[in-house]
Amino acid sequence: MQKILSTTAKELLLLVRDRAGLLVLFIMPAILVIVITLVQENILALSGQRQTEVLLLDQDGGVFASTLLSSLRQMKISVHSPEQGEDLQRLIADGRYQAGIIIPAGVSRRLQQEMASRLAAGDHAIDGTPDTASLSILFDPGAMAGFRAGILSRLQMAARAAEIEMLAQELGHSLQARLGRLNPGAPSPLQADDSLKQTFSHSFTTITEQPTTTGTATISDIINPVNQNVPAWALFGMFFTAIPIAGTILAERRSGIAVRLAGIPVSPLQLLGGKITAYLCVCLCQFLLIVLIGIVLFPHLGLQAFTLPENPMVLLPLICACSLAACGFGTFLGSVCHSYEQASTLGSTMVVIAAALGGVMVPVYAMPQMMQRLSILSPLNWGVNAFLDLLVRGKDFLAIGHDLARLLTFFAVMVILSWKRSSR
Amino acid sequence: MNPRDPGQDPAIQTAGLIKKYRLADRPALTGLDLTIGRGEFFGLLGPNGAGKTTILSILCGLRAPDGGTVRILGMEYRRQQRRIQERIGIVPQEIALYDQLTARENLIIFGRLLGLGGGRLKERTGYCLEIAQLHERADHRVASFSGGMKRRLNLVIGLLNAPSILFLDEPTVGIDTQSRHLIHRQLQGLHAQGTTLLYTTHYMEEAQELCSTIAILDEGRILRQGPPARLLQESACHSLEELFLGLTGKQIRDI
Known part of the structure; x- marks a missing residue:
């Protein structure tokens, strides 16, 4: 020893x-x-589990853009706008931001028109999918595939949420107009509040992560x-x-x-x-x-x-x-x-x-x-x-x-x- | 002589020692018979590749021979390796020291590995530092030592267990005259105390001055063996170098 x-x-x-x-x-x-x-x-930030920063150029300025923006923020995406004179394409290409979203001018107006016309058509469905809200997204060439997929999926979810909210609003208008035609002078049941819009934008399904347990340990x-x-x-x-x-x-x-x-x-x-x-x-x-x-x-x-x-x-x-x-x-x-x-x-x-x-x-x-x-x-x-x-x-x-x-x-x-x- | 009494056996005795390395053309040792009496100062001389290191490593128990027998103080490595190792000291040709440790730490570590402890370890460490004349530098790291100081320390570590037989493989290579002189004095002192020394060297004058018996070795066998003065007298040579070159030739051996 x-x-x-x-x-x-x-x-x-x-x-x-x-x-x-x-x-x-x-x-x-x-x-x-x-x-x-x-x-x-x-x-983890890049894969969506932490706050992510993206650039957003809002050329629309309408309801769609503002709703999309608030949905993105709820999804832990920190949205920045390019400073005056800054080119979004250049900022992305230089790698200062890894993703940039462009909301073209008139998207909100076109979406509202499209929704209104579809609601007005009723049973006479309109064929085809009109390209009314074409958003653009740019990625830093160095951005990883996982990051791209995460941003794309969250953008699609935010766009869908914005559409639903706008659709609820248009449906409200449409119902109000129809009821008004049936009974002119009667107050609309939807006029008093935004309950329909809230109902549409509310998610009824919740996903909760359960703690994984092994024996007694959480x-x-x-x-x-x-x-x-x-x-x-x-x-x-x-x-x-x-x-x-x-x-x-x-x-x-x-x-x-x-x-x-x-x-x-x-x-x-x-x-x-x-x-x-x-x-x-x-x-x-x-x-x-x-x-x-x-x-x-x-x-x-x-x-x-x-x-x-x-x-x-x-x-x-x-x-x-x-x-x-x-x-x-x-x-x-x-x-x-x-x-x-x-x-x-x-x-x-x-x-x-x-x-x-x-x-x-x-x-x-x-x-x-x-x-x-x-x-x-x-x-x-x-x-x-x-x-x-x-x-x-x-x-x-x-x-x-x-x-x-x-x-x-x-x-x-x-x-x-x-x-x-x-x-x- | 009673063969059962190890006290009466020669210090070293080999019979028919054979060693062949796997990739070598010829055997390193070809049936070597060697007897070294107790208290002898035995010099082993030979050109490069003669088999000196092979003999030394077999005698120290570092290599096993392919044939023949080795008895150290009447004991065999196969049966009593530990007892033999307790009674021998080895001074390798290389500076076998831990550079980042001090002289004292080197002595203490090797001493403990040799089984020394307590007062005995302290006493042997002090003795070794004294004869190596390293007392003043005992607590300095070996890395800061001169070549001569390292050689002296290398030598005295082999003396820690007060061995009956000391094996020295070219212990004075590349050192200053003063250190060489000191090492010579210490070796002569050990010889006078009765320690058996087996010494390999390329320095003929050194062998002639120190050794009581020398053996000139080449191609794995002993060419001449005896006290230096007798060998010179028998061969009618003026110096050991002349005898050595006469026996082993003047051709340079690069191995």
């Missing part, structure tokens, strides 16, 4: 004195989690980019410990320390155990740092705070399993590479690929089918899945058993392979 502890103390001492290494291990994942969470907050409140990003990017940072681990193994081999160590009465497994214990502590500190950022710093940046499960200790075995998997990968890297440069290039590339496949950068469900099948091979996928099960899906410890087993098996296989290779 003394030999393992000595190796652990030595590794921690070496790490503390390696500022560049510390930067990679702690600052890099901290910056990543902050930047990515802030960026994803903005992506989890709708904790689904946010913070709770998804914090464990995912902490895991990403933890796997980067593979590079300094490989670096220490290679440095010992290059400097002759490995020869000295091989000649003293200490087993390779004790040496490896000491190294892994040191980096296990590093990984725990990394995770703690990222969680603290999520809890303390994020609310100051306008983000939601990271939510820990009711019993945070349930995370500990998972963090340990993920750390061991990362350490195992590091020892394997150290045993197969011939130089630090090789280990850092190979290691960082493999971690980034495993992170991409594992759903750290893009959720697995958003990947093509083939990639979804491949993602099961990534240890980061097992880790991310288990963290999401505990933190977001409200599952208990037993539910992540298979992911824990996979991570620990990966660790064991990596250590055995590196031990075999070192013994050659």
